[in-house]
Amino acid sequence: MKIGGLLSKPLFAPVSLAVGALLGLGLLTLAVQAAEGSKKIEIVIKDGTAKVVSGYTMSSDPTEIIVRNEDTVTHGFNTSLFEPGTKVQMTGGYHAEGKGPHVYRVDAGKTMTLKFTTPDMSDNDSLAFWCDMHRSVKGEMLVIGRGTAGGG
Secondary structure (H helix, E strand, O other): OEEOOOEEHHHHHHHHHHHHHHHHHHHHHHHHHHHOOOEEEEEEEEOOEEEEEEEOEEOOOEEEEEEEEOOOOOEEEEEOOOOOOOOOEEEOOEEOOOOOOOOEEEOOOOEEEEEEEOOOOOOOEEEEEEOOOOOOOEEEEEEEOHHHHHHO
16 A cells, blocks of 8 residues: 555655654754854955854854955954953954954954853843944854753
């Protein structure tokens, strides 16, 4: 007997179990990826605008923000994700002297990486980033709060 015209009845159960197992494995893979290593957010600055092209982070997790400046001028980078005591390791850019503890610069054609641990947050939030030199270069990044893990 055919079920839905695609599979015979003896094959329906094993195929269904195999598909279910693969879906479960996919969810498990996502859960493992979410639990391991640092989270990455990639931002591209081009033609006077900024765009998050990939990534997110989670509350209290090691995080890397990668800023690719594909523009023709130097840009600044700051974010409300940085708290006053946040320790940031920076490569590929430089600190903007006299502008505050977490204002960075990335020259045209360069890529800057900022590594830090996000603050503890209980709710999901979209936090701002901006260039202190050019008002049109700004955007938002997603931070998943700990209180929302598991659908709570």
